Structures are given as C-alpha cells and as structure tokens.
Amino acid sequence: MNSFDFDVIERSLGYLFRDGMVFTLKLTILSTTMGLTLGTLLAMCRLSGIKPLASAAGAYVNFLRALPLILVIFWFYFLVPYIGGWLTGQGRPLNVGGFTSALITFTLFEAAYFCEIMRAGIQSIPRGQVAAGYALGLNYWQMMANVVLPQALRNMAPILLTQTIVLFQDTSLVYVLSLTDFLGAGINVAQRDNRLVEMYIFVAAVYFVMSYAASQLVKYLQRRNTMAA
Incomplete structure (x- = not known):
C-alpha cells in the first residue's frame, strides 16, 4: 500500500465528476426518461387488441432483448449516421455525435426492458377498474392514461428504479466509443499518470456507493408498497 498514490484521485476529482460523472448521469437520466416513455407505448x-401492432411491438422487444448491449452500441454508433443521412435525403452520413448515438442506443435498448416491466404493471391492475373506465365512456388510450398507468407506475416503481440502476452501470460501456463517461474519465487519468490500480479502485467504489444508495431506495419503495397493499 505504501506504493499507492491516492493523491492522484484528489488531483483529478474535478475532471472525474465535472466531465465524467455529469456525462454518465445525463445519459442515464435522459435514457431512462425516453426509454420509459417508449417502453410504456410498446407495452400498451x-x-x-390490434394484432399487427401487438405482434410488431412483441417482435421489437424480443429482438432487442436477445442481443448483447455492446453489440447494439456498435451497431447504432456506425449505423445511425447512415440512417439519418438516408432519412434526410442528404446522401451522406450525418455527423450525429457520440453522445447522441449512445442516447439513441440506450433509449431503444432499454425500452424493450421497460416495456416488459410496464406490461406487468398494467396487467396487475384489477380488470374491474378497466371495465369501470370503459363504462364511463373512456376509450383505450384515455383509460390507460387516467386509470391504469398512474397505478402501474406506482406499483412498478421499485422495479423501474432497479432497471435504472442497471442502466447507470451499463453506461460505462460507452468507453468502447472513446466517450468520456465516469469510467472513461478514470481510464484517461489512470493511463495519463500510470495509476491504474488507484483509479480502478476509486471508480469501482463510486459506482458501488451510488448503486447501493439507490438499491436502499428500492427497498424503501418495496416496503411502502407492501404496507399500502
């Protein structure tokens, strides 16, 4: 331990958190928000009762859940510029940028998992409430928005937060695209100062503390839901 130079951590805190952690949290929050929105639409x-729509949504979910996330990251990093160029008719790849590409990737990938969580939440609502909504003259989308989804979100809050924790950890995979997330910032400092052990220990500790704190919130929400039931 005498050879360890933990002072390198103190010297790099500004870079690690101002650049790295801000990137990670921004990507996590935006991907969660957009992924949950898309996932809820897919669950609905x-x-x-529209079979083609249900089949298409099911195929999307099953396809993405069967693929490794790292492969999807590479796919979208290289394909999104070409798809954007084709959609805009420019005839050449768009300059999408690493963050935008990563955001699209995580949004589409996590939507498949949020879809299944929300589907379970929607199915947990008593059918009598759904029938009552229809009896009041609500259509399918109105009944979902005003009756089912608010309750489903509350029931599934612990599982949604757990999936968000997984997403927070998975964002570290963007280092393969040379993006400066928290792990990427730690790697940059480690290679610059030749202090790999110190930085990897510190990065792991920060991920553990933040994930553990969030997991305690999950337990609190689970206890509250159990008491409310």
Missing part, C-alpha cells in the same frame, strides 16, 4: 401496443 402489446396489450392492445
């Missing part, structure tokens, strides 16, 4: 499509 899967549960709708």
Whole structure:
C-alpha cells in the first residue's frame, strides 16, 4: 500500500465528476426518461387488441432483448449516421455525435426492458377498474392514461428504479466509443499518470456507493408498497 498514490484521485476529482460523472448521469437520466416513455407505448401496443401492432411491438422487444448491449452500441454508433443521412435525403452520413448515438442506443435498448416491466404493471391492475373506465365512456388510450398507468407506475416503481440502476452501470460501456463517461474519465487519468490500480479502485467504489444508495431506495419503495397493499 505504501506504493499507492491516492493523491492522484484528489488531483483529478474535478475532471472525474465535472466531465465524467455529469456525462454518465445525463445519459442515464435522459435514457431512462425516453426509454420509459417508449417502453410504456410498446407495452400498451402489446396489450392492445390490434394484432399487427401487438405482434410488431412483441417482435421489437424480443429482438432487442436477445442481443448483447455492446453489440447494439456498435451497431447504432456506425449505423445511425447512415440512417439519418438516408432519412434526410442528404446522401451522406450525418455527423450525429457520440453522445447522441449512445442516447439513441440506450433509449431503444432499454425500452424493450421497460416495456416488459410496464406490461406487468398494467396487467396487475384489477380488470374491474378497466371495465369501470370503459363504462364511463373512456376509450383505450384515455383509460390507460387516467386509470391504469398512474397505478402501474406506482406499483412498478421499485422495479423501474432497479432497471435504472442497471442502466447507470451499463453506461460505462460507452468507453468502447472513446466517450468520456465516469469510467472513461478514470481510464484517461489512470493511463495519463500510470495509476491504474488507484483509479480502478476509486471508480469501482463510486459506482458501488451510488448503486447501493439507490438499491436502499428500492427497498424503501418495496416496503411502502407492501404496507399500502
């Protein structure tokens, strides 16, 4: 331990958190918000009575859940510029940027998992409430927005937060695209100062503390839901 130079951590805290952690949290929050929105729409499509819509949503979910995330990251990093160029008719790849590409990737990938969580939440609502909504003259989308989804979100809050913790950890995979997330910032400092052990220990400790704190919130929400039931 005498050869360890933990002072390198103190010297790099500004870079690690101002650049690295801000990037990680920004990507996590935006991907969670957009992924949950898309996942909820997919869940509603899967549960709708329109078979083509339900089949398409089911195929999307099953396809993405069967792929490794690292592969999807590479796919979208290289394909999104070409798809954007094709959609805009420019005939050349768009300059999308690493963050935008990563955000699209995590949004589309996590939506498949949020879809299944929300589908379970929607199905947990008593059918009598759904029937009552229809009896009041609400259509499918109004009934979902005003009756089912608020309760489903509350019931699934612990699982949604757990999936967000997984997403927070998975964002470290963007280092393969040379993006400066928290892990990437730690790697940059480690290679610059030749202090790999110290930086990897510190990065792991920060991920553990933040994930553990969030997991305690999950337990609190689970206890509150159990008491409310």
